[in-house]
Amino acid sequence: MVRREPLHSRFLVIGSGIAGLQYALLAARHGSVRVATKKESSESATNYAQGGIAAVLSPLDQYELHVADTMKAGDGLCREKLVRAMVEAAPRLIERLAAVGVCFTRQTAAADAPLALGREGGHSRHRIVHAQDLTGREIEARLLGACQDHPDIDIRENHLGLDLIRGRAPGPDGQISERVVGCWVLDRRTLRRQAWLADVVVLATGGCGKVYSYTSNPDIATGDGLAMAFRAGATLANLEFVQFHPTCLYHPAAKSFLISEAVRGEGAHLINGRGVRFMEGAHPLGDLAPRDVVARGIDQEMKATGERCVYLDLRHLERRRVEARFPHLVATCRRFGIDMAGEPVPVVPAAHYMCGGVRTDEHGRTDVPGLYAIGEVACTGVHGANRLASNSLLEAVYFAERAAAAGAVEPSPGLADGALGPLVEEEAGLPGHGPEHVVLEHDWDTVRRVMWDYVGIVRSRERLDIALSRVRAIRRTVEGIYRASSPSAELAELRNISLVAELIVLCARARHESRGLHWTVDYPDKLPGTPRNTLVGGRRGLRASEAARPGNP
Secondary structure, three states: OEEOOOEEEEEEEEOOOHHHHHHHHHHOOOOOEEEEOOOOOOOOOHHHOOOOEEOOOOOOOOHHHHHHHHHHHHOOOOOHHHHHHHHHHHHHHHHHHHHOOOOOOEOOOOOOOOEOEEOOOOOOOOOEEOOOOOHHHHHHHHHHHHHHOOOOEEEEOOEEEEEEEEEEEEOOOOOEEEEEEEEEEEEOOOOEEEEEEEEEEEEOOOOOHHHOOOEOOOOOOOOHHHHHHHHOOOEEEOOOOEEEEEEEEOOOOOOOOEOOOHHHHOOOEEEOOOOOOOOEOOEOOHHHOOHHHHHHHHHHHHHHHOOOOEEEEOOOOOHHHHHHHOHHHHHHHHHOOOOOOOOOEEEEEEEEEEOOEEEOOOOOEOOOOOEEEOHHHEEOOOOOOOOOOOOHHHHHHHHHHHHHHHHHOOOOOOOOOOOOHHHHEEOOOOOOOOOOHHHHHHHHHHHHHHHHHHOOOOEOHHHHHHHHHHHHHHHHHHHHHHHHOOOOHHHHHHHHHHHHHHHHHHHHHHOOOOEOOEOEOOOOOOOOOOOOEEEEEHHHOOOOEEEEOOOOO
């Protein structure tokens, strides 16, 4: 152990997706910003988002319609006041992204032409602003470039957040209390653990799709922010609402490649192996029903027919139109020997988006002083029990703005004498003796397989009980190994993913109804009265309960 003073900045952001980068740009107006990203700066779920951002920009559309669509998809658990504020801010936020260079697709080649607007599942109007079929990548590139050029933003790649640091600091009333004052960070290249301190710590770590065997998420989506927040004493909400994207490419060589919902928005049909459109009659919107409905429809169809996939059919659409609208999708499918415009595309559901997360207020504050959460890691209440398509990037930009404004006026608390104790020491970095790699791989695969088999699209109490027993045993074992050895990135991620898996199961077991993305055969109906949010963590620890109404998730 070598004693060194830790790094300090006014703002510390963990994660470099759209939420983290947007926050960094806005917060840098008020002080120094350090951004920790676990791999390369551009590796985030944002970079994989093909669809776009929902915004009311057409004279045929209205804010009330966007709000109504969001509330309907959220199945009773959305915070209407926040949904309305976010929807009304959307056009301005689109303009802000365009101002940093985001090249959204327009109706014609003219620079001042109106933006092209697509339609996706659950939307009653065309309102999806996109950049071809690589919207996330375009936004990520522009925001990242702006951050890299900013003199007060320091982006550190290959740095993994391990645990939040709590210390004693004076509050506004002068009283000394506990708050988050930084984060232990692992340099993946040197294996050195470092203490990074800040006046404001922001979790922007994205989701946890890698908890499941099949996911559209990148490899970084291991629930790090959810796990760190839980261990720091924050409350998490509604983790049972895992959104499964209905259409990921089914191919042995494809790594969970997402076929955007915008494809169905352009007119593609879902068919089974016999060519039957099975979503007709299942929902008034048919193929454009909300994602939870479509995912369950596909799951039911596959179980009924015994087929390993279903298909997206674009053969009735003009080839030129398909290739112009989806050039990336067409090229990727072609690499796998699939002619997207000329033959049915095999697809299956896959874990896609966490609609729950770290509970926050309307400014992104958690219930632990000094700690904020934005983007997919947060539960703001705007998604409710099921996220409306293309509201995720909108939510990330909107709450990054609100959190940056709130963080800017937070006083620099300083630290009480002896507040950190030995935490200013930095580990030299060579790993100690730990489990063999094959053991880590086995536990990783077991957690993900158990979650896929027992905590998937359709659930039951018996399956959830089996899952809880298995993932809890692995989580306890992994936690013991972690405490007994120097941390590695792989061990830290397994520690997080096993904990998040357990938290998801606990929340699912606590909800005795079927609502939104949580569908259980034991409780197929909704409970009467005002729906409640499922909470875990904080004073509850590893006990989940239905305790809060939508107005206060």
